[in-house]
Amino acid sequence: MVLRLIKNAFRQIGRQPFRTLLVLQGVIWGTALGVLPPALIHGSMQKAEDDAESSGIDRITIALERREVSESFTGEDIEMLQTKYGDRIRAFNTYAMRRNRSGHLILVEEGGLEGRGMKIVSGRGFTDEELKSGARVCVLDDEKLENLVAEVGSKVRLFDEEFEVIGIAAPKSDEKVDEFGYNSGHFMGRFINALKQNMGAIEGNHVKRLRRRDNIMIPHAFRPQVKVNVIEMRADPKLILDLRDEIRSDLVAVGHQPIIYTNALLPFLFRSTLDTFVELNRAVFFLCIVVGTSVVCVLMVLSVVERQREIAIRRVEGARKWHVALQFIVETGTICSVGAMLGVPLGCGLAAFRVWLEPLEAVTWAFPPVESSVMVCIVTVIGLIGGLLPAWRAMRLDPVEVLRNE
Incomplete structure (x- = not known):
């Protein structure tokens, strides 16, 4: 059932891809900002250990x-x-x-x-x-x-x-x-x-x-x-x-x-300066994700209004309230996951651009697999939580009233 709901979420994205992309800007950029520093830090610290002699670190x-x-x-x-x-x-x-x-x-x-x-x-x-x-x-x-x-x-x-x-x-x-x-x-x-x-x-x-x-x-x-x-x-x-x-x-x-x-670069890589920067980055990341997820939730609330007939027909066919609620929760989480997965390569691209823009012997970037996976999971969980509001709105619809108005 969940797989069917996920497929339905991708169909919703495919129907209006441009609008979905605009709505996902907050999630995409929030994830990118979350990936950028770990990519630079992970790559630079690895380079510091691998090329310590040539870079003088x-x-x-x-x-x-x-x-x-x-x-x-x-x-x-x-x-x-x-x-x-x-x-x-x-x-x-x-x-x-x-x-x-x-x-x-x-x-x-x-x-x-x-x-x-x-x-x-x-x-x-x-x-x-x-x-x-x-x-x-x-x-x-x-x-x-x-x-x-x-x-x-x-x-x-x-x-x-x-x-x-x-x-x-x-x-x-x-x-x-x-x-x-x-x-x-x-x-x-x-x-x-x-x-x-x-x-x-x-x-x-x-x-x-x-x-x-x-x-x-x-x-x-x-x-x-x-x-x-x-x-x-x-x-x-x-x-x-x-x-x-x-x-x-x-x-x-x-x-x-x-x-x-x-x-x-040593004070930045191996002192409290780095910890302070990471904490600040996490705050910016969560702020962007919360704002981006809120926008997605608003979109899904509007989607409830647009899809009243679809919801009413499902209810008449025997779907329970929690089935409808689960549908919107999964769709919101899926859309946020898509935004997060788009944000990861964007963050890596920004890290590569930073290295190209102002080259430094001891600075480079590398894909941070652990941090990227954690961020995608966090965004997905926040998206699932954010889907509770449109799910609640969908559960409250009276299918008889909706079909009578139609």
């Missing part, structure tokens, strides 16, 4: 504010950070910067190449023995190769000594990501840098240099007296913000003024 970059005193880390600082946070991080890399006539040098330790998000595209990387002994070998960034006449196997002069070029490195990801996690040229990255300058914040030149692609990397052991300027850690994205706060407190406690960079 698992990275903490630490530098020191330029002051009259040294802006470099001491051996005690490095040992303290490694000891305290070693069990919560995936990687710990240090970098020392030095300007040379041949260009900018980055003195690296083991894992320094991977820590910068680089890969060898020609030649080879450093061996453990070369890093420990401070061998006269170097790896060039790909853009440095264009400015320096050199190739794998050739020699370059650094610190008044000959270094052999053993490899060429390039970023693992084609996207250029700044210290805040924004793509190169992204307007938010430019806005943050402009804001920093207006507020008089110190520019992190060493960190910017680390992100460039025109450096020369050599073993730090060749010049161990050159102090570390930048420390980079990688950890589970969910732990990054707590680690950042703890590291800042520890460095301030020993007299430093640290500048710590993390991906700008």
